[in-house]
Amino acid sequence: MKRLASLAGGAVLVLCVTAVAAPAVPEFAAQASVQLHSDDGLHRLVLPLAVLQRSQRQDLADVRVLSANGAPVPMAWAEPPPTQTSTRLVAVPRFAWPAVAATAGRHAPVKVRVDAQGAVVQVETASSVAPAPPTVAAQWLLDLNRVRRELGAGERLLALRVDWQTPAEGSTVHAVLEASDDLQQWRPAGDALLLDAPGVGGAAGERLSVRRILMPSDTSVPKYLRLRLDPAVPLQRVDAELQGRSDSAALDSAQVRFEPVPAEGGAVREWVLDLQGSVALRRLQLELPQRNTVASFQLDRRAETRDSWQPVASFTSYWLLRDGRELRAPGVDLSVPPSRYWRLRLSARSPDVGAQALPSTVHWQAPQLVFAARGEPPFSLQVGKAHAGPQDVSLAQLIPGYRTGEEFTLPAATLGEVQAVTPPSLSLTERLSRSTPAERRRWALWAVLAVAVGLLAWLARRLMREMNAPPPP
The missing domain is CATH 1.10.287 (Helix Hairpins)
Incomplete structure (x- = not known):
């Protein structure tokens, strides 16, 4: 006892x-100085990856901007940057397709001569039947090799613009497209009803005009298109309409490595990435370890280790040598909630790519907040408190007469190095x-x-x- x-x-x-x-436990885990570059009352602050990695809340509710005396200032989160679209036209070389192809089908005696880059040089018939005059041909071969070369990052083939000689009384044309990459196998690529006619009840000289053939958004640009017009009209010009999309704020990026996860027997068909913080990825550029490799992957995500994996996207990555040039798969565009953990898995039929780590480049839209410089400088940012509640207000409350996107016109403040906060020595x-x-x-x-x-x-x-x-x- x-x-x-x-x-x-x-x-x-x-x-x-x-x-x-x-x-004593500090209120927040990390802090950084905030430098103002304007006397304006409202400022915009971009949060780097270091802040996201220090935050203990997926919604960033533990982020504060403080004045010199430690008082929090009014703040609001910026909306996602507005997406800007732009279009441009690229002239498409066209060649009259001999009329015999309309009856002879896929095996019509038509010869297409191309150069070393695949560009069409000449289209001629090998039969004794003379082709129709080029200006009134019912079918045309469209060479898209130039379009493919000039296609910029983030651009896609939106539509084809078709111009033809129209009589005063107007005309209606049914257009049908077929696509091919080898001039042998053709597949449907869309159709449209084109129109050019005088307007009804409008001003003098006004006409109704529909001259665009929309292209599927989920397919790549083919090398060649075959355009069939019914009835045949004097074709004057064909342009490819390219559409580009860009955000008003550039994406942040970082070089990372997906680490291998060996399975039973030592084979590696799975890789994981810990970003040390919740990040909403917008693009993933994967680098394969060996040339002449093609592999199919499944990308998954989860916010915490206790959560189950959620599928994000399936994609094919490649690194090939072809015609003396290296071809690499483009980055994968993503639109997912913020997550800390990411996983790559090889599909069931995909061959192994090795047991080493997979280098990658990840891109994300850095969060931005707007704050009022109330109180005395210097200002600071604090982050990292698991049980902190949100203290932000709406943009309409913070910015008088707020208009969409107005926050991105405010003067930008800069953030200093994010440093850990040392717990103070306090009495009981x-x-x-x-x-x-x-x-x-x-x-x-x-x-x-x-x-x-x-x-x-x-x-x-x-x-x-x-x-x-x-x-x-």
Whole structure:
């Protein structure tokens, strides 16, 4: 019983010392200085990856901007940057397709001569039947090799613009497209009803005009198109309409490595990436370890290790040498919620690509916040508190007469190096005054436990005395 009493007393002493001598926990884990470059009252601040990695909230609710005296300033989160679209026209070389192809089908005696780059040089018939005059041909071969070469990053083939000589009374033309990459196998690529006619009830000289053939958005640009017009009209020009999309704010990027996860037997068909913070990826550029490799992958994500993996995208990556040039797969565009953990898996039929790590480049849209420079400088940013609640307001509340995208016209502040916050040395009274209700409840539970252990020790000591007392006479 003496041993039991000693243990109980020791437990009480340990609990008391822990409660008094436990180091103070800082309110936020990291901080950085905020430098203003304008006297305006509202400023815009871009958050780098280091801030996302320090945040303990997926919604970044633990981010604060403070004035010199430590008071939080009014702030709001910027909306996603507006997407800007632009279009441009690229002239498409056209060649009259001999009329015999309309009846002879795919095996028509037509010869197409191309140069070393695949560009069409001449189209002629090998039969004794003379082709129709080029200006009124019912079918045309369109060479898209130039379009493919000039297609920029983020651009796609939106439509074909067809111009033909139209009579005063107008005309209606049914256009049908077929696509091919080898001039042998042709596949449907779309159709449209083209129109050019005088307007009804409009101003003098007004005409109704539909001259665009929309292209499928989910297919790549073929090398060749075959255009069939019904009825045949004098074709004057064909242009490829290219559409580009860009964000008003550039994407941030970082070089990362997907680390291999060996399976049973040592084979590697899975790789994982820990970004150390929740990041909403917008693009992934994967680098394969060996040339002349083609592999199909599945990309998954999850916010926490306890969560299940969620599928994101399936894609094929390649690194090939062809015609003396290296061909690499383009980056994969993504639109997913912020996540910390990412996984790459080889598809079931894809061959192994090796057991080494997979270098990659990830791109994301850096979050931006708008804050009012209330109080005295210097200002600072603090981040990293798991139980912090959001304190932001809406942009309409912060910016008078707010219009969409207006926050991106505000002067930009710059953020200094993100550094860990050293816990201050505080007395027990100071810690109690600065504690949150949740912390005070936790300490109260520890106090109740300490009292219970002390009571058990007192009862054990009393019982021990009663047992060691001499029996009554």
